[in-house]
Amino acid sequence: MSQISLTFPDGNQRNYDAGVTPADVAASIATSLAKKAISATVNGAHWDMQWPITENASIAINTMKDDAAALELVRHDLAHIMARAVQEIWPDVKVTIGPVINNGWYYDFDRKAPFTPEDLGLIEKKMKEIINLRDEVRTEVWDRDRAVQHYKDSNEPFKVELIESIPGSDPIRMYWHGHWQDLCRGPHLQNTGQVPADGFKLMSVAGAYWRGDSAREQLQRIYGVAFLNKEALKAHLNMLEEAAKRDHRKLGREMDLFHMQEEAPGQIFWHPNGWKIYTTLQDYMRRQQERGGYVEVNTPQVVDRKLWEASGHWEKYQENMFIVEVDEEHAREKAVNALKPMNCPCHVQVYNQGLKSYRDLPLRMAEFGSCNRYEPSGALHGIMRVRGFTQDDAHIFCREDQIEAETKKFIEFLSAIYKDLGFENFAIKFSDRPDTRSGSDEVWDKAEGALKSATEAAGYEFELNPGEGAFYGPKLEFVLTDAIGRDWQCGTLQVDFVLPERLDANYIGEDGAKHRPVMLHRAVLGSFERFIGILIESFAGRLPFWLAPRQVVVAAIVSDADEYCREVAAALRAKGIRAELDLRNEKINYKVREHSVGKVPVILACGMKEVEDKSVSVRRLGEKQTSVVSLDAIIETLTTESKAPDLA
């Protein structure tokens, strides 16, 4: 048998027979290592202890101390252990797939009766039993036909379909956790006992489509989270609890920002406090847009279907549109309108008024455009995903050769705003050409190239979403993350070659001939509603002073100080600071607690001492310490703090 040379992390090399497994290698070093090993890293690849190594390679033996490898294996083995547990309890349940995800894993099952929360408890108990059995994990590569036959014999149709979709050149690998067998590419632990029995928890069960296809069977997906020990699991569950506390729906109620009700699903009733955030943010955006060279317009909400037919929305987007039919008494036919789901067609109408010259380009046309979309009921989520919302929308009409410069300018514009609003970090996703698209490959090449090089020139990296572009052009998406790690697309920039064509937008070039402009659809916040939701969660309700709906509460400690409190509040209001009075017949402790819970950034408490000194006792949100400062000083301080970042 031929020999191969394995190089260890410390640089040492040893020779082994070709086909040696990491288990053999570990055993050759120390029996204790062989026992506690969980996997190997061979030439950078995560390697099962049972897989043979046939060539010279670098090798590292992983133990539970190697967090990344250990977490992946633990979660992956738990997926198998859970599937085994489920089939041991309910032998007729069909298994499908069970990958590792963030913080844990899931496994999709086909079973008629739904899993109940009690079932999850049963499964968890069974899983712990399996772990305690310390069953050996074993693997074999099978012949494709044998694997298919096996799963046909054992009546596992989803597995048959999986095998048939594995490319012909790939091996079909089987794994056994004890007696229980599953198709799996591996790697896995050496035995089930290597899984920490107190480091995991089954979290929830929900429907999920087979292969992510809503036309296919709906399966039941059980989610679990897993960590290397009890403490880490506890920390994770704790984090989830903390995240739930900053849910914008909860804080929206507590801070009296908005509400929603059955009669208007997916639409927001803004209360005074919430609307103050909204208008403050809008005022800020308006100033930024003016500086950024945009002109602002406003266009109709209810627009005849003729325009939507021309734009292509009627054909491609109708099921997401609110259709408004009007029987006009004296009209000969029924007028059919739609609430605008997007602003772009209306903006082209504005653009098309009068002849445009190449000298007018780029023309950046902005609108705080109120849109309505009939979103699927299951998609609605607080104020983050709604049916009525306002975009900070703009369309840049430009020449093809201006795409790159405009894109770069936009990314810089957006990142400055995100920074002002407290988001230093955001992800950029780049979606390139989909299979069905309009426009020539040559034009797509140019547009994709322009977006990519503009992103790089602005100093950002992007993640590629292959084939996810719109049919009319490639796009950039700017993504922020909420309190529990869910991503929300906020900003976007989409190149559009199609709409100017469909709505016949043009400009007169230097050559005196008509040319077609390109449109860049772009938004920074995306929608005010979603963005405010993210702001609330990101700051856990403790908005920066300039955005806080209630900035100051002036609270009397004794009622003899009421008159002075009125003076203080009036003085602050004269400086444009949002100050409220609390002269209620309550103790200062009570008032402090209530306004702290209400996330008011500054409480100014006044008793007789303050009345006499013309001072205030300042308590900042989140600080236990108070300080007494003069009225003049606090007015000056808070006046400065109340300025929006662009005015400071």
Place this chain on the structure above:
RNA sequence: GCUGCUGUAGCUCAGUGGUAGAGCGCACCCUUGGUAAGGGUGAGGCCGGGAGUUCAAUCCUCCCCAGCAGCACCA
């Protein structure tokens, strides 16, 4: 839209086949208290909507609506 769960006072939630309860909040009274809940009294509910079973439904069944989790969707 799909699967599952949920819907009782403004909020958070108990509860029962014989039309309801707590805490907080709210109102009033007492209390003027120095930085995260002072005390008392009281008001407040078509038990999400509709139909059915029943002598009787908030409770059981069916349909609808809305919310929650996940999936799909987000051109």
